Amino acid sequence: MRWIAAAGAAASPHPTGDAHRHLGFVSLLMDISSEMVHSLLPLFMVGTLGASALGVGLIEGPALRRR
Numbered sequence: 001m002r003w004i005a006a007a008g009a010a011a012s013p014h015p016t017g018d019a020h021r022h023l024g025f026v027s028l029l030m031d032i033s034s035e036m037v038h039s040l041l042p043l044f045m046v047g048t049l050g051a052s053a054l055g056v057g058l059i060e061g062p063a064l065r066r067r
Contacts, residue, residue: 042056042060045059
């Protein structure tokens with residue numbers, strides 16, 4: 001099979017090389033976004049939903065224990 005490179009770009013030496021890099025980058029972005037959401041969740045629960053600090057602790061405690 002013959003691979004055609006984009007204008008001025010070098011062809012990937014492996015047929016799936018570019019796909020692996022793209023999937024790795026998307027995975028990195030997903031990890032970053034999930035960590036951001038996880039760190040902001042207690043603030044949302046207290047500020048928007050009106051949960052108490054005790055309520056957040058009762059929810060977060062077992063969740064952190066499972067890690």
